[in-house]
Amino acid sequence: MRRFALSFMLAVFAAGPAAAEQDLLLGADMSSPAMTKAEMSRADVEAMIQDANGKPIDLHDKALSGLDLSGLNLRGVNLRTARLNKANLRGADLSGANLEQAWLLKADLSGAKLADAKMFGITARDANLSEADLSRSMPIGDFKGASMSGATLVDLKGGADIKNQSMGLMRAVFTSVNLSGANLRGGNLGRSRLEYANLKDADLTGVVLMGSDLSGANLTGATVTGADFKNVDVSGARLINLKGQSEAKDWAERVNIDRAVTQASN
Template identity: 45%
Template sequence: MTRTDRRRLLLATLALAALPGRGRAQVDMMMRGVDLDAPRMREAELTRAEVEAMIAAGGPVDLHDRSLNGLDLSGLDLTGADLRWARLNRANLSGCRLDRANLALVWAIGADFSKASLRDADLFQGQFREARFEGADLSGARLVGDFSRASFRAAALGGVRAGADLTNQSMGLIRAVLRSAVLDGADLRGADFTLADCEFAKFRGADLRDAVFAKALLGGADFTGARVAGLDLGEADLASAVLKELDGAGAIRGLDRAKNLDRAFRD
């Protein structure tokens, strides 16, 4: 990948996480400058056998800046792998071990991480739109990236670090984006989603005990049947959010400081 290509991808990636709400139209315009039909974004430069040979050689695998689009890597042990800048669009990583792997700035649109283990992995500024993390273990992972329309059904997200880093915002507010994502039945105990954009996300039946969604955008989000004791919603925007059949509603923190609570749907 040329320096110009890399710069274009970086700018688009930063913009996707930095612009909330109405700024998404600008992001979509920037995405048009990224050719998702280019060979580097839809083809694989390695085979599964070649990746297996790299694993067999021992030590963490170096796959940074590689095109692995559409490749079947299911079930492989990629613990601690360097996947920075890799292109994994539509790749199959279901059941993979990716604990402590570095997936910063990855493009993994529509990739399948179902039942994969990504404990303490770094997914900073990755593009994971429409990716599948159903039943995956992301405990302690860093999730400041774009997960719009991604599925985290029954995923383990305890202690996830998805809060905005307010000490490093030279490119604007870099936040986790989970617009229209599905987290039904997920375990988010103690997860940090401060300032995250979770508009229209589904948290039905999820375990949100002691999670932090302070200042998050939660407009239209559905929390029906969620466990919420200790959940921090201080200054979160709850316009049109569904807050019904909650378990532990009386122990929610910061609800008196939430925005647009009067516009939320409650029991």
């Protein structure tokens, strides 16, 4: 599983836009027990937490899919390469957790605490992260179709690392993600993929969007004060009733401005 997780991650982020449109999940046997079953019970995890006496527990590479871990204190837990597909983590405390290369397809993390979490190479398509706290987290992974409505993503670090050319395309994939009403103040989403994302009424104050793809996204009513729009693709994006537009950075440097929707249809 580790070898596949690494190869999948590299394929998603380094193969380029054309390959990213393919369903790369077909490379894994999603019906296998390793991806659909749990090798531990909730009681087993609770026992580990109790025995750890407040120290982070280690669940790396574990099969935990479908497991109910809701409300548990999992601060700092090591879940690197773990499989948590359709797991229930509602309201769990995962602050500072290591979720690198973890699988969370259709997992429920609504209301969960994920501040400072490491998510490099995570696969969380169609996951529910509504009202979750992802402040200062590093969501360099695939969240396509996920819900982050009302989530807190203050100071998140989802932008591509342009200082390291070999890793330059490693970025957040928020394609078709529901970010309505989300707080992204001060976050970095430079060169990220936000096609068809729902950013209605979201707070984008001071967000770095430089070079990102917002084509088809809905920003109706969003706050864009101080947000950096240099080289942002806004083809088909709904830029209606924006707050703080006059204070957005490099507003004139957007790409495909003539294709953006700036007025509500009658």
